[in-house]
Amino acid sequence: MAIVETRGLRKHFGDVAAVDGVDLASKEGEFLVLLGPSGCGKTTLLRLIAGLEQPTAGEILIGGQVVNGLPPRARKIAMVFQSYALYPHMTVFNNIAFPLKAQGMSPEERKKKVEWAASLLGINRLLHRFPRQLSGGERQRVALARALVREPSIFLLDEPLSNLDAQLRASARDELQQFQRRIGTTTVYVTHDQVEAMGMGDRISVMYQGKVRQIGTPQEIYHEPADTFVATFLGSPPMNLVERKDYLLGFRPEHFLPKDIASVQDKTVTFQFRVTRVEYLGADRLIYGVVAGANGESKAISRLSATLTFPIEPGKGYDFLIRSQDLKFFDKATGLRTGPKLL
Amino acid sequence: MTNLKGGLSRTPVYGIVTLFAIFAALPFFWALITMFKEDSDLYTPANNPFLYNLPPTLEHLELLFFRTQFLRFVFNSLFIGALVVVITLVVAVPAAYSLARLTGRWGEQLGIAIFLVYLVPPTLLFIPLSRVVAILGLQDSLWSLVLVYPTFTIPFCTWLLMGFFKSIPRDIEEQALVDGYTRLGALVRTVLPLSIPGILTVVVFAFTLTMHEFIYALAFVSVSAQKTISVGVTTELVRGDVFFWQSLMAASVLVAIPVALLYNLFLDRFVAGMTLGAVKG
Missing domain, CATH: 3.40.50.300 (P-loop containing nucleotide triphosphate hydrolases)
Incomplete structure (x- = not known):
């Protein structure tokens, strides 16, 4: 060896x-x-x-x-x-x-x-x-x-x-x-x-x-991806990246949940999520939509387990949230991971 | 019923094939009949050339075997053929391998350039080559042909083998390198065994190319004992305006049959070799 x-x-x-x-x-x-x-x-x-x-x-x-x-x-x-x-x-x-x-x-x-x-x-x-x-x-x-x-x-x-x-x-x-x-x-x-x-x-x-x-x-x-490439290369669907004024905000689709069913005690961040499409994959549902970013809207995906039967329809807007600890921050220019920013 | 229909619809195909087979075999058939004919039978224009109008005779075979150096010519041809095949393999195998593997994009261009050499006609090349032969003192010796024949067998066979070597996955060779062998060891143990069809093709090709070569053999050798079959037969059995037709026919048939059998033995692999070379070369 x-x-x-x-x-x-x-x-x-x-x-x-x-x-x-x-x-x-x-x-x-x-x-x-x-x-x-x-x-x-x-x-x-x-x-x-x-x-x-x-x-x-x-x-x-x-x-x-x-x-x-x-x-x-x-x-x-x-x-x-x-x-x-x-x-x-x-x-x-x-x-x-x-x-x-x-x-x-x-x-x-x-x-x-x-x-x-x-x-x-x-x-x-x-x-x-x-x-x-x-x-x-x-x-x-x-x-x-x-x-x-x-x-x-x-x-x-x-x-x-x-x-x-x-x-x-x-x-x-x-x-x-x-x-x-x-x-x-x-x-x-x-x-x-x-x-x-x-x-x-x-x-x-x-x-x-x-x-x-x-x-x-x-x-x-x-x-803990080191940069946006790693963040988006791993995971299916990949990590969502939402553009902010001077950084990129990343979060995994499985951490992006409807506010009404999420029972979390931790600190959270809420987004207005406008759903465009719902994909049913058996064990999971993939919810495609857009959230507000720095330069207009950014695309985002949420992955919900099939056990969550919360009704979601395309064309409607919902409140989705992420636990603050699940948010990742990346430098806009280099794509490298940075420390947490004030939202 | 469908079988009958299928058979009928293929009749034209069989017809064409039969015609072609007759066309191809007729000269041999004619030669085979003629070689046993009496002179008076052969030279009477009223006689059917495909029938024995007089009883067959062996006297022309006797002339061929005992009053010319026919066996010597055959031996010379086989001797030169075998040596040329060996020289061709010794040079063409490493050349083709390195062109196929080691020189990348240049390999292909060089391969084509080498093949172009093969296209220069011997009727031009024999002039400078006769100087080379003279300088080396090889006139009237079959060694001149052993020297000269590889000039056309090597380019062609290199080009042919390149196609074969390229068709062998590089992975297999690299695996042998990782498995503990040198590049030469990998070549000998993996590439060559997998190239046997190509190598056989090259053997058959180089051998037949030398067997039917005429120009160089005529230009460089004029002593009977050193002549090859292609030159020996035509020069010894055509004396002035006297043609020894039956003996000539006998000589052609006796040489053609073993070569035809040899080809037949390797026909499938030979065709595979040709097409592979054509596509990948």
């Missing part, structure tokens, strides 16, 4: 800075998620750590040792690609044994190791098959088993669940997390799916335009 660390890491492709000065350090045995929209540089960062790309500037450390000049094979890492990259001309057994062959392990030892990894992932009965004869979920397990046999100090996973259908993804998420807990290897996991990130990560590093915008536990990222 080891920690992975980057210092001032940069990667430029021509004029484009795919990774733009990233300082990041994992903790021992941690499940660290790199989260961001596509093109934010998260996969490039992972490939830099793996040694598949050479950094333009900065350092990468694995287990305290600078690995910049080392080829991927010398970095004691294992990587699972989005496509799983199974070797199509080899059986599952040979796929899993492939990294062991590179280590010069004897055939008997290899067999033992492959069987150990296969039983850990429940794929013993698939060992004689070829990748084309496997389902998406089975392929993912084979790829994990192949990563596992190397006993790497770091696991690098690049959107390994994105090729699975929605139902399978939920169970695979659970399995993958349990698997990581069991083996306890430091894992860097790249995804653009916030549900995956929130559900699996010990910590999440939110990336945008090649930079790390915030790093923290899922709770911190969600409840």
